[in-house]
Amino acid sequence: MFLKLKIKYFKFFLIFLLMFIVVCCVFFFTKEIKKPVDFLNFQNIHQNVVEKEIATPTTSLVLVKNTTTTVSSESKKENTTPTVVAVEVLPQDIFIENVPFLVQAPFGEWKDPRQQDACEEAASLIAISWASDITKISKIETKEKILDIVKYQTENLGEYRDTSAADTLKYIINGYFSYKKAHLKENIKIEDIITELALGNLIIVPANGQALHNPYFIQPGPERHMLVLRGYDAAKKEFIANDPGIGRGEKYRYPQDILWAAIRDYQTGYHIPIKEVKKTIIVVEK
Secondary structure, three states: OHHHHHHHHHHHHHHHHHHHHHHHHHHHHHHHHHHHHHHHHHHHHHHHHHHHHHHOOOOOEEEEOOOOOEEEEOOOOOOOOOEEEEEEEOOOEEEOOOOOOOOOOOOOOOOOHHHHOOHHHHHHHHHHHHHOOOOOOOHHHHHHHHHHHHHHHHHHOOOOOEOOHHHHHHHHHHHHOOOOOEEEEEOOOHHHHHHHHHOOOEEEEEEOHHHHOOOOOOOOOOOOEEEEEEEEEOOOOEEEEEOOOOOOOOOEEEEHHHHHHHEOOOOOEOOOOOOOOOOEEEEEOO
């Protein structure tokens, strides 16, 4: 009797052990099958995220000559997703049509300090006239406008002679003209200028006039000057400007390296010493 009981319990033990082994095998086999499925799901999810990022690139635009591609780079900030940068083909020629030209001293009255130091007023007048679809401005109207802007600056800023890029934007473009489709760009690269021109925007550039080496300036040229860029010739590496500082300033060409070296913002005031070079431009949209 005792022997029969032991055999009976032993059978139960073998059955239990067999069931345990089967369950373990099934669990292990199922887990191994699930791994590649999960990996595939991860790949699909990752691919969908990348596709969404590429479909909605950031607004940054880089122009690369004779190349069309998509570039992605990781942000410098920690725990951020990669950004996608749109890349366009750099056009060989950029030229913005119907940009008016005027001289800051339209009747040659260079001894009048209001006109002699009116490059900021004149450059702004060129850009805002273009944005307003005005293609021609008479000499009489040019003089009247410039003197009126000088008066406005004197009353609201307390100075008109040298106006920084930021104050030109604030007091002349935003203030006098009440024009808001313009913005400041600081610490620029030369590609930023080409990009904005390719987008159809005018560029107002503060510069060291003496470093422009323009033979038509009253030599040695102005230390503080502003001009308008309206085009770029990639083959010749020249920027095309409407420079209000000279009578021959319409479509005047400056070599790329000379213009870039000359770009330099300055403080509002009267011939305040320039202690550092700041590459700043004003972008005017239409």
